[in-house]
Amino acid sequence: MKLSQRFFQSYIWHIIGKIAGVVMMVLGSVLVVRLLGVDKYGAYAIVLSVIKLVQFGISFGHEVTINTYLPKFLAREEEQGKVSQLLRYILAKRLLYFGITALVLFFGAPLIALGFEVTDLVSYIRLGILVIGLEYFTAVFKSIFTAKVHTRGVVKLGIFTQALNLALIYLALRFGFGIAGLLWATIIPTAISLAVLAYISAEYFRLPRAVKAQAKVLDIKPVRSYSLNVWLQNVFSYALGKQTDISLMGLFKIPLASVGCYNIAFELNNKIEFFAQGTGLLTLSSISESYTVSGAKGLCENWTKLMKINLITIMPVMAFTIANAGEIIDILYTAVVKESIMMFYIFVSIHTITMLLGPSLNIHGLLVLGKQRTVLNIMILSGLLNMFLDLALIPLIGAVGAVIATSFSVLFAHLMLAVIFWRKVGFFYPFDFVIRLILGLSLAAIPTIWIAAERIRGLFFEGVVFLVLVLFFFRLLRIFSEQDKAKLTEINPLLGKFIKHL
Numbered sequence: 040m041k042l043s044q045r046f047f048q049s050y051i052w053h054i055i056g057k058i059a060g061v062v063m064m065v066l067g068s069v070l071v072v073r074l075l076g077v078d079k080y081g082a083y084a085i086v087l088s089v090i091k092l093v094q095f096g097i098s099f100g101h102e103v104t105i106n107t108y109l110p111k112f113l114a115r116e117e118e119q120g121k122v123s124q125l126l127r128y129i130l131a132k133r134l135l136y137f138g139i140t141a142l143v144l145f146f147g148a149p150l151i152a153l154g155f156e157v158t159d160l161v162s163y164i165r166l167g168i169l170v171i172g173l174e175y176f177t178a179v180f181k182s183i184f185t186a187k188v189h190t191r192g193v194v195k196l197g198i199f200t201q202a203l204n205l206a207l208i209y210l211a212l213r214f215g216f217g218i219a220g221l222l223w224a225t226i227i228p229t230a231i232s233l234a235v236l237a238y239i240s241a242e243y244f245r246l247p248r249a250v251k252a253q254a255k256v257l258d259i260k261p262v263r264s265y266s267l268n269v270w271l272q273n274v275f276s277y278a279l280g281k282q283t284d285i286s287l288m289g290l291f292k293i294p295l296a297s298v299g300c301y302n303i304a305f306e307l308n309n310k311i312e313f314f315a316q317g318t319g320l321l322t323l324s325s326i327s328e329s330y331t332v333s334g335a336k337g338l339c340e341n342w343t344k345l346m347k348i349n350l351i352t353i354m355p356v357m358a359f360t361i362a363n364a365g366e367i368i369d370i371l372y373t374a375v376v377k378e379s380i381m382m383f384y385i386f387v388s389i390h391t392i393t394m395l396l397g398p399s400l401n402i403h404g405l406l407v408l409g410k411q412r413t414v415l416n417i418m419i420l421s422g423l424l425n426m427f428l429d430l431a432l433i434p435l436i437g438a439v440g441a442v443i444a445t446s447f448s449v450l451f452a453h454l455m456l457a458v459i460f461w462r463k464v465g466f467f468y469p470f471d472f473v474i475r476l477i478l479g480l481s482l483a484a485i486p487t488i489w490i491a492a493e494r495i496r497g498l499f500f501e502g503v504v505f506l507v508l509v510l511f512f513f514r515l516l517r518i519f520s521e522q523d524k525a526k527l528t529e530i531n532p533l534l535g536k537f538i539k540h541l
Contacts, residue, residue, distance in 0.1 A: 079299075081300075102179065338404060357390065363492070364380060365380050393450055424447070425447075428440075
């Protein structure tokens with residue numbers, strides 16, 4: 040089976056997992072805001088930001104390294120002995136890095152806490168050491184299953200741990216355990232997930248005698264170089280994004296309520312892309328296969344097909360969100376977080392523009408073309424630009440300054456990536472499809488603006504009306520050509536049955 044076919048056959052499990060994750064994330068944040076208060080939610084966001092910054096700082100790209108090298112080693116009998124060597128090397132490094140980090144955080148927590156106005160931050164940082172350690176090692180074992188494309192098992196375990204996390208959040212807040220209780224609500228499910236994954240993955244760390252006798256020695260230099268490159272990309276694209284925003288807002292003494300509103304707007308914006316999230320490795324594999332078999336022409340054709348599928352699944356969510364952002368925030372979180380609405384509008388608007396550029400596909404295309412350094416340089420520039428704008432805007436206009444800084448730097452990065460990728464492969468953007476898509480979504484969204492929703496069921500009714508109108512206008516505008524339908528049906532018959540009606 041071709042990798043492009045595997046991509047679409049695995050798509051349903053990614054959707055199930057992401058929908059569950061989005062629902063539970065939103066419910067969790069709603070519970071925290073309503074039961075804990077927006078001020079303490081802002082404090083909680085700062086605590087998590089500090090924890091995530093540390094976790095990213097010591098990740099060194101090991102998760103992606105496993106996903107890259109493990110399939111290669113398992114596919115070749117003569118290299119299967121390298122699997123155990125690679126995983127043991129990464130696990131040993133993680134034990135060392137985490138041990139050092141735990142000592143620094145435990146004794147350095149009072150010094151770190153001096154820069155923030157968060158009560159009991161020292162105890163939260165020290166409790167966060169458990170969060171960092173558990174998630175740090177869970178990521179290694181989860182990467183093994185991702186590399187083996189065991190999507191179903193990872194999703195099922197993820198749904199279970201997320202549900203447990205949500206239940207524990209509710210109990211922690213009901214019994215008044217506050218931020219410490221929220222951290223324990225993360226620690227317990229993560230510990231269970233780690234135990235399950237470690238038990239099932241144990242076979243990959245053992246080297247069978249038959250294989251050990253003829254195993255080749257793993258050359259660690261290219262592995263270390265690859266990990267470092269990936270780590271730098273992650274640091275500048277993520278750690279210098281939201282986490283830097285929140286940490287700097289804490290250092291600039293921005294009101295905790297504003298920090299909480301920023302976090303709500305950012306997370307909601309991030310989660311509305313759930314259909315496309317989590318398919319990165321399969322997308323990369325599919326594009327790589329197309330380029331290997333058919334060169335630049337095959338790369339362009341597959342990019343276009345994947346782009347259309349991403350847009351047809353993501354853009355309806357984006358359009359409905361833009362049309363009803365105020366109602367979504369107000370119904371879920373009440374008027375106490377109305378400051379989030381403008382931030383949410385900015386995030387979603389810029390996010391929509393970047394999605395029309397095919398952001399992840401451009402990155403994967405450049406990686407396939409061997410332009411890893413180009414991607415890294417752009418991520419570095421984007422991260423530094425975000426930090427510079429944060430330092431300039433946050434003291435002037437508070438949390439909205441962080442929103443503008445992050446949005447502008449993300450748009451800059453993806454515009455640069457798109458231009459460079461398009462110049463390398465020399466293909467034309469599918470303007471006809473995108474114009475028909477935007478027109479259909481705009482026409483479908485207009486009626487929902489006039490429907491007043493005060494509760495969840497009203498918002499659900501708006502969503503149903505919007506979806507019906509989307510299907511009607513897509514069919515009226517013939518959004519897919521007959522050639523598109525034939526190609527997509529060839530990739531996946533189930534997908535073809537759906538799009539034949541559009």
